[in-house]
Amino acid sequence: DAGVIQSPRHEVTEMGQEVTLRCKPISGHDYLFWYRQTMMRGLELLIYFNNNVPIDDSGMPEDRFSAKMPNASFSTLKIQPSEPRDSAVYFCASSFSGLLGEQYFGPGTRLTVT
Amino acid sequence: AQKVTQAQTEISVVEKEDVTLDCVYETRDTTYYLFWYKQPPSGELVFLIRRNSFDEQNEISGRYSWNFQKSTSSFNFTITASQVVDSAVYFCALGGFSGGYNKLIFGAGTRLAVHP
Numbered sequence: 281d282a283g284v285i286q287s288p289r290h291e292v293t294e295m296g297q298e299v300t301l302r303c304k305p306i307s308g309h310d311y312l313f314w315y316r317q318t319m320m321r322g323l324e325l326l327i328y329f330n331n332n333v334p335i336d337d338s339g340m341p342e343d344r345f346s347a348k349m350p351n352a353s354f355s356t357l358k359i360q361p362s363e364p365r366d367s368a369v370y371f372c373a374s375s376f377s378g379l380l381g382e383q384y385f386g387p388g389t390r391l392t393v394t
Numbered sequence: 395a396q397k398v399t400q401a402q403t404e405i406s407v408v409e410k411e412d413v414t415l416d417c418v419y420e421t422r423d424t425t426y427y428l429f430w431y432k433q434p435p436s437g438e439l440v441f442l443i444r445r446n447s448f449d450e451q452n453e454i455s456g457r458y459s460w461n462f463q464k465s466t467s468s469f470n471f472t473i474t475a476s477q478v479v480d481s482a483v484y485f486c487a488l489g490g491f492s493g494g495y496n497k498l499i500f501g502a503g504t505r506l507a508v509h510p
Contacts, residue, residue: 283438323439323485323500336495371439379496380427380489385439 282306284386286372292392298360301389304353305374313383314347314357315371323371328379329355362393396421398488398501406507407476415471415504417486423447427489428462428469433503434482442484445469476508 285304293299305312313328327337332349340347344363349355359366369390373383397420407413419428430442443453445462453460457474473480483505489498 322502325498369437379498382441382444387436387438
């Protein structure tokens, strides 16, 4: 079975541009998570969904970040407008057992904002 | 507040050595969960183990073993007879319930380099 799929794998954009990251969870998993990994702040949970509904978005850094899950097989994380400090690796993960269960991570999207 | 401390930033060993990665946590919850994840050079995190706060039994899985001690708030991870393929960043994480939601925080990670 395919694991969690993320696209693009790398994204380079200029400050002020809109960035959209995409994720396809493992089929049958009803939880989806977005994380950000930086050297300074480590691995942080941004938001997670259960059955396509956002459960906790308290980790979203600011209003420039938004996430959606229109159906069980697709989610997006959007940054508008992007800033250099948004440069990071963004991971999507999915699970059938919740935030405190085993999570399956995607390969990540490395975002560079210049 | 919850906190996870992985004091070892980097560890370097020679193949076949045993190595222990330390994890110390802080929480006021009586029910909580502890995790270890591995991040190989390819980037994606891989789940290794989950322990709940009521189960202090040590766990062994092949060359991997985990020592959970509530008395010292530690959940240490030992790799026996390390191999080059064990080279990765290892994260300890703490999960609990706070502010009406489940919460999960990760430690800063320990980078393990196993040399031939």
